[in-house]
Amino acid sequence: MTAAATQDYDRLKDIKQFDDQKIGVKGLVDSGINTIPRFFHHPPETRPAPTPTSRPDLTISTIDLSAPRAAVIREIHHASSTLGFFQIINHNFPQSLLHSLIASIKSFNEQPAELKSPYYHRDPSRGGAAFSTNFDLYQSKAASWRDTLQMRLAPTPPNWDFVPDVCREAAAEWDTAVLTLGEELMGLLSEGLGLESGKLKDLTCLEGRVFVGHYYPYCPEPDLTVGITSHTDPGVLTVLVQNEVGGLQVKCGEDWVDVDPIPGALVRPFTAFALSEMHVEEHQFGSLSMCHVSPLESRGSQDVVKVLLDILHGALPSTLPEFNSDTTRVAAERPDLGSRVYLSPEFNVYIELQMWWLNSDGDERPPSSARMDVDIMSNDEYKSVEHRVLANPCPNSRVSVAVFFNPSNREDLYGPFPELLTPEKPAAYRQFPLSDFMRRFFTKELDGKSLTNYYSL
Numbered sequence: 092m093t094a095a096a097t098q099d100y101d102r103l104k105d106i107k108q109f110d111d112q113k114i115g116v117k118g119l120v121d122s123g124i125n126t127i128p129r130f131f132h133h134p135p136e137t138r139p140a141p142t143p144t145s146r147p148d149l150t151i152s153t154i155d156l157s158a159p160r161a162a163v164i165r166e167i168h169h170a171s172s173t174l175g176f177f178q179i180i181n182h183n184f185p186q187s188l189l190h191s192l193i194a195s196i197k198s199f200n201e202q203p204a205e206l207k208s209p210y211y212h213r214d215p216s217r218g219g220a221a222f223s224t225n226f227d228l229y230q231s232k233a234a235s236w237r238d239t240l241q242m243r244l245a246p247t248p249p250n251w252d253f254v255p256d257v258c259r260e261a262a263a264e265w266d267t268a269v270l271t272l273g274e275e276l277m278g279l280l281s282e283g284l285g286l287e288s289g290k291l292k293d294l295t296c297l298e299g300r301v302f303v304g305h306y307y308p309y310c311p312e313p314d315l316t317v318g319i320t321s322h323t324d325p326g327v328l329t330v331l332v333q334n335e336v337g338g339l340q341v342k343c344g345e346d347w348v349d350v351d352p353i354p355g356a357l358v359r360p361f362t363a364f365a366l367s368e369m370h371v372e373e374h375q376f377g378s379l380s381m382c383h384v385s386p387l388e389s390r391g392s393q394d395v396v397k398v399l400l401d402i403l404h405g406a407l408p409s410t411l412p413e414f415n416s417d418t419t420r421v422a423a424e425r426p427d428l429g430s431r432v433y434l435s436p437e438f439n440v441y442i443e444l445q446m447w448w449l450n451s452d453g454d455e456r457p458p459s460s461a462r463m464d465v466d467i468m469s470n471d472e473y474k475s476v477e478h479r480v481l482a483n484p485c486p487n488s489r490v491s492v493a494v495f496f497n498p499s500n501r502e503d504l505y506g507p508f509p510e511l512l513t514p515e516k517p518a519a520y521r522q523f524p525l526s527d528f529m530r531r532f533f534t535k536e537l538d539g540k541s542l543t544n545y546y547s548l
């Protein structure tokens with residue numbers, strides 16, 4: 092007997108009964124319910140606060156893509172290193188394209204249940220579109236008031252025969268368009284870091300694409316649940332289109348900031364991205380090659396890059412003392428330069444990069460000038476700004492489409508560059524695929540062992 096059942100409530104049974112009907116939350120609404128099933132009830136920690144804190148100082152930037160390139164780069168850089176989320180206007184896409192995209196997801200969801208149920212499953216191996224109420228319905232602690240149509244677009248194209256008719260054309264058109272936009276954004280983001288504009292593209296970051304179309308119907312008890320629970324997106328970059336019904340919020344400290352819909356704007360949650368400079372050119376340290384800049388802190392990502400590159404180039408006359416913390420792992424080191432980069436799992440996914448060095452008298456300098464946060468690029472699990480969608484209290488449904496961009500190439504070997512190896516300085520690390528690094532970092536397999544220890548020869 093399950094724990095839930097002993098409490099006089101068999102949660103799994105209720106979930107299964109609902110899921111087996113394949114009607115989605117839209118089907119529940121259509122059945123005329125006034126209360127939501129108990130398995131949608133969120134615990135108080137994940138429910139929206141009854142009285143949201145007002146932070147007029149926090150607004151989501153709107154970036155005009157038709158402005159001069161240097162200004163766009165500056166603004167994107169600023170938005171990415173502060174709130175980590177921005178909206179885009181004047182993106183050159185006709186409004187009709189965005190409109191058809193949103194309309195196609197709306198139409199799919201508003202068809203009779205029997206036309207949707209053939210697509211209701213959570214099996215990615217089928218290759219077409221998968222429709223469901225929450226892909227994690229059976230794993231999550233509480234369900235969310237949302238139905239989703241999801242498909243992988245690339246590197247393997249979907250089997251279009253298994254994509255609903257009403258969405259096929261719009262999804263295919265959007266894939267072509269969003270690819271152009273993704274390339275442009277990745278170029279601007281790379282340049283904002285002082286890197287060549289093609290760096291992220293070269294890392295295959297445009298080549299893995301997943302499409303999700305969300306439908307958030309009216310919720311009769313919006314205070315008890317959410318539309319999508321607080322999360323960070325997987326991937327390098329997410330491009331999101333939303334309709335006029337609001338509810339999307341971005342976390343900033345302890346506060347939540349509304350992302351008010353702007354007609355025809357695209358929202359792009361900033362997700363951390365690879366410092367491809369290191370990945371491609373420095374490459375001595377597998378782990379460092381996977382550092383990427385966290386957008387959440389206001390410190391400029393440009394500075395992060397500079398300091399990391401300085402370390403790799405040995406420009407800092409640094410001697411780093413031991414950093415004694417049980418929770419800290421050494422992620423990369425250059426003993427020859429006396430430099431180390433520490434990853435602190437305290438933040439779970441946030442990695443704290445800390446550097447100390449000694450001044451000529453041997454006194455430790457305050458770390459503040461060299462302390463910053465970075466993310467580690469992960470296997471479809473890049474960590475970025477937290478966001479959520481409130482359950483929809485309006486009669487009109489909220490519709491959104493997100494495309495997640497991920498590197499398609501995870502099996503390349505990472506490790507010391509052969510050019511750097513000499514008999515006096517043999518390879519300190521063995522080569523390993525990115526996928527392996529990611530898996531170890533985010534699974535228990537590490538068991539307190541540092542990654543560099545794991546990969547060191």
Ligand SMILES: O=C(O)CCC(=O)C(=O)O
Binds near residue numbers: 331478491
């Ligand atoms: O519906 C939205 O606006 C957000 C969706 C989202 O965050 C996601 O799919 O990851």
Ligand SMILES: [Fe+2]
Binds near residue numbers: 323324478
């Ligand atoms: Fe998201």
